[in-house]
Amino acid sequence: MLPNKRPDDMVRITTPELAEKFIEEQVAAIREQVGDKKVLLALSGGVDSSVVAALLIKAIGKQLVCVHVNHGLMRKGESEQVIDVFRNQLDANLVYVDATDRFLDLLAGVEEPETKRKIIGGEFIKVFEEEARKQEGISFLAQGTIYPDILESDGVKAHHNVGGLPDDLQFELVEPVRLLFKDEVRVVGEKLGLPAGMVYRQPFPGPGLGVRCLGAITRDRLAALRESDAILREEFDNAGLTSKVWQFFTVVPDFRSTGVRDGKRVFDWPVIIRAVNTVDAMTATVPELEFALLRKIADRILAEVPGVCRVLYDLSPKGPATIEWE
Numbered sequence: 564m565l566p567n568k569r570p571d572d573m574v575r576i577t578t579p580e581l582a583e584k585f586i587e588e589q590v591a592a593i594r595e596q597v598g599d600k601k602v603l604l605a606l607s608g609g610v611d612s613s614v615v616a617a618l619l620i621k622a623i624g625k626q627l628v629c630v631h632v633n634h635g636l637m638r639k640g641e642s643e644q645v646i647d648v649f650r651n652q653l654d655a656n657l658v659y660v661d662a663t664d665r666f667l668d669l670l671a672g673v674e675e676p677e678t679k680r681k682i683i684g685g686e687f688i689k690v691f692e693e694e695a696r697k698q699e700g701i702s703f704l705a706q707g708t709i710y711p712d713i714l715e716s717d718g719v720k721a722h723h724n725v726g727g728l729p730d731d732l733q734f735e736l737v738e739p740v741r742l743l744f745k746d747e748v749r750v751v752g753e754k755l756g757l758p759a760g761m762v763y764r765q766p767f768p769g770p771g772l773g774v775r776c777l778g779a780i781t782r783d784r785l786a787a788l789r790e791s792d793a794i795l796r797e798e799f800d801n802a803g804l805t806s807k808v809w810q811f812f813t814v815v816p817d818f819r820s821t822g823v824r825d826g827k828r829v830f831d832w833p834v835i836i837r838a839v840n841t842v843d844a845m846t847a848t849v850p851e852l853e854f855a856l857l858r859k860i861a862d863r864i865l866a867e868v869p870g871v872c873r874v875l876y877d878l879s880p881k882g883p884a885t886i887e888w889e
C-alpha cells in the first residue's frame with residue numbers, strides 16, 4: 564500500500580521516461596496486491612479514472628471490471644469515447660450502463676442545485692452498487708484518488724457530497740495514482756497511450772451537464788445544452804484555444820426570451836458561453852476572446868441548435884461569480 568503522505572524526496576513525473584518507470588513500478592505493485600483476484604472500477608472517462616483503468620489493464624488485463632455509468636448528463640460523444648478507447652482499443656472488460664432515463668426521471672421538476680447534485684450523486688452510487696452486486700468474486704475497488712484529494716478532502720474526491728458503497732461492499736482499495744498531482748497523472752496517461760483528448764480533458768463536474776441545465780432539467784434544454792457545448796468545443800479546438808483556456812462550456816437557463824424566426828415571433832431559450840482561466844479554481848478570470856470567434860460560435864449555435872434564439876458571453880470573474888452557474 565502507498566503511504567498517505569508524499570515523500571519529500573519523491574521525484575516529480577515530468578517526462579515520458581519518468582512515467583515509464585512509474586508505470587513499471589505500479590504494474591508490479593498492483594500485481595502483487597491483487598494476485599489473481601478481480602478488481603472493480605467506476606470509469607467516468609475523466610483523467611484520473613481513465614489513467615487508473617489503463618494502468619490496471621496493463622497490470623491485470625481482464626481481472627479488471629470497469630463500469631461506465633452514463634447518467635445522461637455527459638457531454639456529446641463522451642460515453643462513446645469511453646467505449647471506443649476501453650472496449651475497442653484496450654480490450655477491457657467494460658460494463659456500459661445507460662441509466663439516462665433513471666436519472667432524468669428522478670430529476671424531473673427538481674430545481675434546487677444542491678438537491679440536484681445529491682440526487683445525481685446518490686443515484687450514481689445506487690447504479691454502481693447494483694452493477695457491483697451482479698459481478699462475482701470482486702475483492703478490490705480501484706479508485707482514481709489523486710494527491711490533492713488526500714490533501715483537500717481526506718481522500719474523498721472533491722464535490723462527492725454523497726456517501727460511498729454500503730458496508731457489505733467495502734472492498735480493499737487499489738489507488739495507484741494517489742500520490743500524484745494532476746499534471747503527473749496526465750504524463751502517465753500519455754505514456755500509457757490514452758488519447759490526448761482524454762488525458763488533457765478539461766475539468767468536468769461529477770453532476771455533469773446537470774448543473775449547466777439550470778433549474779429543473781428538461782430534455783429539450785439538455786439537448787440544446789449538449790449541442791451548443793459541442794459547437795463551442797469544436798470552435799475552440801479550431802481556434803487552438805483548447806489547451807489555452809482552462810475551462811469552457813455553455814449554460815442553458817430556465818427562462819425564455821423573445822426572438823423572431825421566419826418572420827414569426829418565437830419564445831426560445833438563451834445559451835450562455837462561459838470560459839475561464841484559473842490556477843486552482845478558487846479564483847478565475849475571463850479570457851479576452853476574439854470577437855470574430857464569439858460571433859462565429861453564436862452564429863453556429865443560432866443556426867444549428869433548435870429552440871435557441873439568443874447567445875451571451877458571461878464576463879464575470881470568480882469572485883464574485885462562481886465558475887459554474889449552479
Ligand code: XMP
Nearest residue numbers: 680721722766767768769770844885886887
Ligand atoms: P465553482 O463553480 O465552485 O467551480 O467555481 C470550481 C470548479 O469545480 C467544478 N465543480 C464541480 N465538480 N462536482 C464536481 O465534481 C460538482 O458538483 C462541482 N461543482 C463545481 C467546476 O466545474 C470548476 O472546475
